[in-house]
Amino acid sequence: xxxxxxxxxxxxAWGTLGSKWGINRTMAQLHALLMVSPDxxxxxxxxxxxxxxxxxxxxxxxxxxxxxxxxxxHKPGDRKEYFSAEKDIWKITKQVAxxxxxxxxxxxxxxxxxxSSVEGDKKDRNVKAFVDGISGIKRMAxxxxxxxxxxxxxxxxxFFGGILKLFK
Amino acid sequence: xxxxxxxxxxxxAWGTLGSKWGINRTMAQLHALLMVSPDxxxxxxxxxxxxxxxxxxxxxxxxxxxxxxxxxxHKPGDRKEYFSAEKDIWKITKQVAxxxxxxxxxxxxxxxxxxSSVEGDKKDRNVKAFVDGISGIKRMAxxxxxxxxxxxxxxxxxFFGGILKLFK
DNA sequence: TTAAACTTTCAATAATTATTGAAAGTTTAA
DNA sequence: TTAAACTTTCAATAATTATTGAAAGTTTAA
Numbered sequence: 001x002x003x004x005x006x007x008x009x010x011x012x013a014w015g016t017l018g019s020k021w022g023i024n025r026t027m028a029q030l031h032a033l034l035m036v037s038p039d040x041x042x043x044x045x046x047x048x049x050x051x052x053x054x055x056x057x058x059x060x061x062x063x064x065x066x067x068x069x070x071x072x073x074h075k076p077g078d079r080k081e082y083f084s085a086e087k088d089i090w091k092i093t094k095q096v097a098x099x100x101x102x103x104x105x106x107x108x109x110x111x112x113x114x115x116s117s118v119e120g121d122k123k124d125r126n127v128k129a130f131v132d133g134i135s136g137i138k139r140m141a142x143x144x145x146x147x148x149x150x151x152x153x154x155x156x157x158x159f160f161g162g163i164l165k166l167f168k
Numbered sequence: 169x170x171x172x173x174x175x176x177x178x179x180x181a182w183g184t185l186g187s188k189w190g191i192n193r194t195m196a197q198l199h200a201l202l203m204v205s206p207d208x209x210x211x212x213x214x215x216x217x218x219x220x221x222x223x224x225x226x227x228x229x230x231x232x233x234x235x236x237x238x239x240x241x242h243k244p245g246d247r248k249e250y251f252s253a254e255k256d257i258w259k260i261t262k263q264v265a266x267x268x269x270x271x272x273x274x275x276x277x278x279x280x281x282x283x284s285s286v287e288g289d290k291k292d293r294n295v296k297a298f299v300d301g302i303s304g305i306k307r308m309a310x311x312x313x314x315x316x317x318x319x320x321x322x323x324x325x326x327f328f329g330g331i332l333k334l335f336k
Numbered sequence: 337t338t339a340a341a342c343t344t345t346c347a348a349t350a351a352t353t354a355t356t357g358a359a360a361g362t363t364t365a366a
Numbered sequence: 367t368t369a370a371a372c373t374t375t376c377a378a379t380a381a382t383t384a385t386t387g388a389a390a391g392t393t394t395a396a
Binding site: 211216222226227230247248249 | 341342343344345346
Binding site: 024026052053054055056059060081099 | 341354355356357358363364365
């Protein structure tokens with residue numbers, strides 16, 4: 001397989017994967033492209049490679065920066081902005097974990113706390129089912145939260161190294 | 169907070185969370201509703217609770233069954249079908265892990281295998297960056313795959329019990 | 337068999353989300 | 367200052383995804 005073809009297949013696949021995880025397809029494709037580029041790319045480069053508009057590049061690149069996965073660079077003597085992605089997959093994973101924890105896990109935990117203060121007769125099967133259901137979900141959410149927290153602080157080592165042995 | 173309100177808040181929040189994870193909002197809401205219902209619900213019940221059409225309930229409930237999170241039940245002497253959700257959050261988590269592994273992780277691993285056989289001069293910085301990038305991602309993907317595999321087979325215990333200590 | 341009670345399908349439509357591209361805004365060199 | 371080179375915004379539009387609801391299909395009791 002030629003580089004151009006391989007690159008393209010990877011970009012497409014990464015876009016598809018992203019869209020299944022609630023990430024804008026184009027944003028995922030930009031990320032894919034930058035992950036396998038040796039040098040930072042300009043808006044023009046990105047527009048050309050993915051065949052998308054300037055506005056689209058601008059918005060999605062900005063969101064990638066919000067996620068902390070891409071950063072802006074400057075080349076000396078050049079007014080254009082260039083973008084480059086973090087290449088270390090462990091750092092990327094930790095960063096995504098950190099963001100999703102903050103954006104999604106923490107908010108749902110708040111809601112779970114709130115709704116678990118439901119009033120009503122504990123003998124009412126409806127109340128009981130609700131309280132039991134929520135309490136299980138809350139337990140899982142808190143556990144996931146602590147796990148991600150630990151992961152964010154952790155070294156690559158425990159994940160790529162020994163974690164599997166620990167599960168046994 | 170009254171039960172009805174709490175239930176509703178939970179359903180909304182679960183729907184929002186689902187939509188951020190690439191899951192149809194209605195599907196997530198149906199799931200939420202069934203998770204906190206003491207008894208199985210009929211299509212009519214679901215239509216009424218969420219204010220959605222028959223077709224919508226039918227499609228999304230079917231997808232929940234595909235994911236292995238909901239099952240069909242029958243009440244003796246009643247022709248209607250009733251639906252109930254798995255309530256054990258650990259089983260739910262394992263099931264989701266299992267499905268996403270099969271649906272998303274395995275396909276991307278295949279693509280990664282394919283594209284890493286890219287031909288070309290290893291001294292070309294473009295080839296090098298591509299190969300290096302892919303190999304890191306592949307390593308992560310394989311690790312995640314093994315981790316999920318282990319999780320699917322594991323007991324509730326290691327997750328709710330000792331896992332956090334192991335990370336330290 | 338039949339017809340009532342149910343479920344499923346699917347074309348039409350609505351709702352949401354993504355994208356464009358030009359105008360407005362900003363920065364920099366001279 | 368100015369104007370060229372750039373970036374950002376955002377209303378209009380396109381594309382995608384979700385939803386409806388009625389028609390078609392299926393099952394069951396009698």
